[in-house]
Amino acid sequence: MRPSVDWIFDFISPFAYLQSQQLSAVTAVAAVRPVPVVFAGLLDHWGQRGPAEIPAKRRFTYRHVRWLAEQAGLPLVFPPAHPFNPIAALRLAVVADELAAIQAMFRVIWGEGLDPNSEAGWAALSAAAGLSPEAAREAVAQPDCKARLRANGEAALATGVFGVPTLLVDGEPFWGVDATAMALAALADPAHFASAEYRRLDTLPEAAGRRPS
Numbered sequence: 001m002r003p004s005v006d007w008i009f010d011f012i013s014p015f016a017y018l019q020s021q022q023l024s025a026v027t028a029v030a031a032v033r034p035v036p037v038v039f040a041g042l043l044d045h046w047g048q049r050g051p052a053e054i055p056a057k058r059r060f061t062y063r064h065v066r067w068l069a070e071q072a073g074l075p076l077v078f079p080p081a082h083p084f085n086p087i088a089a090l091r092l093a094v095v096a097d098e099l100a101a102i103q104a105m106f107r108v109i110w111g112e113g114l115d116p117n118s119e120a121g122w123a124a125l126s127a128a129a130g131l132s133p134e135a136a137r138e139a140v141a142q143p144d145c146k147a148r149l150r151a152n153g154e155a156a157l158a159t160g161v162f163g164v165p166t167l168l169v170d171g172e173p174f175w176g177v178d179a180t181a182m183a184l185a186a187l188a189d190p191a192h193f194a195s196a197e198y199r200r201l202d203t204l205p206e207a208a209g210r211r212p213s
Contacts, residue, residue, distance in 0.1 A: 002029070003029070005032050006032075008166040013165060014061075017106045020103050026180065039163070039164050041157075042164070079110070079114060084115065091139075092131075093105060096129040122137075167180065174186065
């Protein structure tokens with residue numbers, strides 16, 4: 001039986017876009033279940049700030065994403081403004097619930113650079129999900145759709161997920177596009193990350209810490 005992997009994402013993350021277009025190595029060995037979550041909810045829970053909320057980090061992050069896309073040969077066009085409100089698109093991903101459709105939705109936002117909340121962007125996202133814009137609007141307004149997105153976030157937090165994108169392999173989160181190879185290693189040899197040295201790292205004590213000013 002093929003193992004199952006949860007792929008946790010938010011359209012707001014350009015790194016999630018990069019990983020979305022490079023999941024073939026994972027889908028070759030595992031069944032991948034797309035799990036949309038609200039990244040802001042993860043940040044609030046863990047008391048973190050997003051990369052775009054720190055000016056110097058924002059500049060580097062955007063340049064890094066541009067470079068990574070060039071290295072991977074992926075099209076990348078930033079949407080007109082970032083961060084943007086991803087909620088409607090995430091609810092549409094809940095409705096679509098298929099990896100191929102969600103990968104296509106990522107291409108609309110990050111490959112074509114469309115604002116997901118504009119009429120043109122919503123029409124393109126709806127088409128990627130196999131719906132008309134009107135049917136998509138109606139679907140994402142349903143209480144069940146909203147509840148499922150909230151439940152996704154709660155379940156992700158319960159497993160220790162703190163960022164996007166994350167591949168959840170056997171309950172273990174592998175965060176970031178640069179952790180794809182590590183997740184593949186866990187799929188190939190689950191015992192590797194249960195070795196004594198990895199277990200020691202899990203309980204490594206702190207010798208110093210910062211105090212709130």
